[in-house]
Amino acid sequence: MLLDVLIVDDSAAIRKILQRVLRQADVPVGEVYEAGDGVEALDLLKGRHVDLVFADINMPNMDGLQLLGKIKGEDQWKKLPVIMVTTEGGQTKVMASVELGAAGYVKKPFTADQIRQTLAGIL
Amino acid sequence: MEQIRQEEIVAAIRGAAAEVFETMLNLDIAAGEPYVEPNTAETTDGVVALIGLAGAWVGSGLLHCDPKMACRIYSSLLAAECGDLDINEEILDAVAEVANMIIGNAKNVIEEIVGPLGMSTPTVVFGKNFATRSTGADPWTVVPFASDSGMMLVKLCLAPAREPQPIRHGFVPPRLLSL
Numbered sequence A: 001m002l003l004d005v006l007i008v009d010d011s012a013a014i015r016k017i018l019q020r021v022l023r024q025a026d027v028p029v030g031e032v033y034e035a036g037d038g039v040e041a042l043d044l045l046k047g048r049h050v051d052l053v054f055a056d057i058n059m060p061n062m063d064g065l066q067l068l069g070k071i072k073g074e075d076q077w078k079k080l081p082v083i084m085v086t087t088e089g090g091q092t093k094v095m096a097s098v099e100l101g102a103a104g105y106v107k108k109p110f111t112a113d114q115i116r117q118t119l120a121g122i123l
Numbered sequence B: 001m002e003q004i005r006q007e008e009i010v011a012a013i014r015g016a017a018a019e020v021f022e023t024m025l026n027l028d029i030a031a032g033e034p035y036v037e038p039n040t041a042e043t044t045d046g047v048v049a050l051i052g053l054a055g056a057w058v059g060s061g062l063l064h065c066d067p068k069m070a071c072r073i074y075s076s077l078l079a080a081e082c083g084d085l086d087i088n089e090e091i092l093d094a095v096a097e098v099a100n101m102i103i104g105n106a107k108n109v110i111e112e113i114v115g116p117l118g119m120s121t122p123t124v125v126f127g128k129n130f131a132t133r134s135t136g137a138d139p140w141t142v143v144p145f146a147s148d149s150g151m152m153l154v155k156l157c158l159a160p161a162r163e164p165q166p167i168r169h170g171f172v173p174p175r176l177l178s179l
Helices: A012-024 A038-047 A064-072 A091-100 A112-120 B006-025 B067-078 B089-114
Strands: A003-008 A029-035 A052-055 A082-086 A104-107 B035-037 B043-055 B057-065 B117-119 B123-131 B140-147 B150-160
Touching: A003 A012, A003 A038, A012 A029, A012 A112, A012 B067, A012 B089, A029 A038, A038 A052, A038 A064, A052 A064, A064 A082, A064 A091, A091 A104, A104 A112, B006 B067, B006 B089, B006 B140, B006 B150, B043 B067, B043 B089, B057 B067, B057 B089, B067 B089, B067 B150, B089 B117, B089 B123, B089 B150
Parallel strands: A003 A029, A003 A052, A052 A082, A082 A104
Antiparallel strands: B035 B140, B043 B057, B043 B117, B043 B123, B057 B150, B140 B150
């Protein structure tokens, strides 16, 4: 079954890299949607079916933790897995992500294997 | 307040840069001798990515590279061709993200010592004969990196945040006027 994926990061480079890494990790990817911040991501989610979200934390307009809170606050998206992909390695941000319901946490820089291992526990 | 030593900042930068270049770029870089640079507005060429840091300590992180290195960063990060050192938006974005990862990972180590630090999103500047300067007189810790693709400098300038200033006796705050 192909997964429709939403990648949320203010860096176009990271959005491209994640797509490449998902292919390298043999993840069965269908449609890939991209957003530059949490506001764009919510707009995209309203009009499309998505199976998996990757979100950065530090973004303008709406950061990744705010986006995670909004997603988990909506019944239609409660079960949508959201994986945080970020440079933030401090316990505070990790715990905040877990408490808000993140399905996984990947620190940048990352390898295809790390993405694969994170997804193995989720999908 | 916890203090941080120069060697600790250098080690954080070196470790972060090595991890980023090895994991995401598959590029060999060699860290050179670190040094301290005064916070003066000397002019430079190339690409500069700036990131603000704030918390118990405040300052900035900066990645500076020449166009050749910027192109190499872009082509290694994205497995794409970079033609003729033509610095475009995609290359600047790639440099910004590498700066974000290096400064971000260095920050993770540094905040174990000085306390939590917040980080801004990167700002990237490109051109010739421009200067960058942060407010305050604190010097930069600089770690140079060399590769066959050009040069890169990673710099960090950090100082304890000033205590909030109390209102002085006799000081009358300005009134808001409605016009």
